[in-house]
Amino acid sequence: MTQALSALAPSGTVRPNRLSRRLAASCFAVAAFVATALPMAAQARSAPESFADLAEEVTGAVVNISASTTVEAKNRTLPQLPPGTPFEDLFEEFFNRRGQGNGDTPRQRRSNSLGSGFVIDPSGIVVTNNHVIGDANDISVIFSDGTRLKAEIVGKDSKVDLAVLKVKTDKPLKAVKFGDSDALRPGDWVLAIGNPFGLGGSVTAGIVSARGRNIDSGPYDNYIQTDAAINKGNSGGPLFNMKGEVVGINTAILSPTGGSVGIGFAVPASTAAPVIEQLRQYGETRRGWLGVRIQSVDDATAEALGLGTARGALIAGVDEKGPAKPAGLDVGDVIVRFDGKEVKDSRDLPRIVASTPVGKTVDVVVVRKGKEETKKVTLGRLEDGEKQANLQQPSTDTPTVTRQALGLEMATMSEDLRRRYGLKDDQKGVVITRVDPNSAAADKRIQPGDVIVEVGQEPVSSPADVTKRIDAIKSQGRKSVLLLVANSQGEVRFVALSVE
Structure with missing residues (x-):
């Protein structure tokens, strides 16, 4: 280091021995400053010496999911060849050998998929991704000791990409609990366990890269981003914090190659847990419904509305049969708080409303013509609201000008x-x-x-x-x-x- 700096110094201006002393003194001063300036908590944190104890503690609850779908395949017909042609017998033998003759009996084709999951209840309740099981009619759960059990679907939800399965067992299973994903911070260590490429239980470690990621996969995107290696087959597997709690469910990756490039996404436990509870209790979701159509607020819109800064969710339509109408919410209102939770932008509102219990009466704070007002709304059920017709506008007719x-x-x-x-x-x-x-x-x-x-x-x-x-x-x-x-x-x- 001294030699490099010395070589860069103009000839005759600084002698190497004097520069060495100055550099040593400077490095000591910088080191002393860093040691005193950093908080004690930051100085104390370091990378775990090993993840082995944690992995050993939780691996028994992580499972592989094998899902098979049997579909009817169309028969291929033999080429129409003139009778007696030398190729007639050849084609007939070829197609019959492959099971693709002219028979009327429909053939069946099996489609298989592999993924991951984890046990949340010792009685046999397993969580995975909805896309892992899809429309499968034969699902098996494979445990780390090789035990293979048939599973039935308790419920599934495509909007958050979750599914709950149940297996019958004659002994309590190893289970894991959900942790507080809202307490995660970028830089926290996490551990991903799953079944990448069908290889079986694999452990990878990384950190939380970001929170609240929107990858346009659904209406409630709020993903944890991690650089822990997640590959095909990891879908549905758990993302653990250092306490051995599930803080996320590995769901997607961003990759031009199909393999991990250090950008993986997991559904936060705070989003997943309420959905899983509903699926267990009802076999379906029962999300809150406000009955408004919203759009984001940009700087120009915020200025026009007198909001000061761009924030909230702008109501662009109100369902005539929805809960918002009788509560007095109107087109042009900007929702800035819902049930005590701040609505920073339009993406926040659907997620907050959906996680609020059906039938609950909540305070909704709106900005109307530059002033804040509070409305009380009793939420309906989203699944019912989705079946209703679109908005209609009032009529008029005037001369053309x-x-x-x-x-x-x-x-x-x-x-x-x-x-x-x-x-x-x-x-x-x-x-x-x-x-x-x-x-x-x-x-x-x-x-x-x-x-x-x-x-x-x-x-x-x-x-x-x-x-x-x-x-x-x-x-x-x-x-x-x-x-x-x-x-x-x-x-x-x-x-x-x-x-x-």
Whole structure:
């Protein structure tokens, strides 16, 4: 080190022996500073000398899952050959040998998959991923001692990718418990155990790389990211903390090669445990339902709504038969707290609502026209709400008048415009007939045939209403205006556009 620094110093300016003394003194000072500046807890933490004791403690509860699906395969027909051709006997012998003759008896084909799981109840309750078992009609659970038991499905949930199985056993099984995944921090050690590539029980170690990852796999994405090696076959296996508690269920990997590149994802125990309890109790999920359609809040929308900073979930639609309607929630409200939990962005709300018990009355804090209000909502059941029809808009009909603003050419609703753009008979608002391709409105994917329902959270029915609201917002010193825009199917969304 001294020689390298010396070689880089200008000739005759610093002698090597003096530089050595200075460097040694500096290194000592830096080391002393680090030792005194770091918290004692940080200094005390170090990598485990071995994970062997932990692995030995929990491995007995980790199982391999073998799932087989029997499907009917279509028979191939023999090529149509002229009678007496030399190849007739050859083709017939070939296809019959492969079981693909012209018989009417349908053939069956078995599809197999391998994965991992773990026991959570000594009576024989096993947890794995839903995608491991799929539509299997023959499921076996293989234990670390080689014992193989048939399993039946207690319940499964595709939205969080979980399944609960039960095996019959004449003795208590080794089981593990869920831990507090919310207490995990990036940098904490974790241990993954599973059945990669069908090799059998394998142990890998790593750290928590991140929390709250959204990989667009479902509506409740909130994954733990880890660099512990997770490969095909690890799906459904447990992710342990250093106490031997399950803090995650290994579910997915991000990999261009199909193998581990140090980016694996696990469903947090805090998300999985309530779902598993519902599947055990009811054989299905019973998630809370609010009955609103939401969208995220960007900086421009936050400015237009007077929120200060981008936060919360913006209500873009309210189900007429949902719990939110009688509670007084309305389009344009921004939900910032739900049942005492902060809603930082729109992704938080579905997860919080779904985990709240059906029938519970909760406080919902919304920002409406710049002021916070609290509404009480009694939650319904999501599975019932999903069966209901979409929102419908009120009706109107006025003479046609056109005007331009914000790069948009607008017209009052008319029967001719309804026919031209395929708008519903009960659609209300101002029809957009042209969009300047160089405008911010075009960048926000507004297009002809869309309908402006509200401007600045006030209903509009004519182009004059639109321009009047825009002028009023400008006079308030606002930089953006918030439009509520509906497409031809009546689906609405908020769009913030600059008025400068």
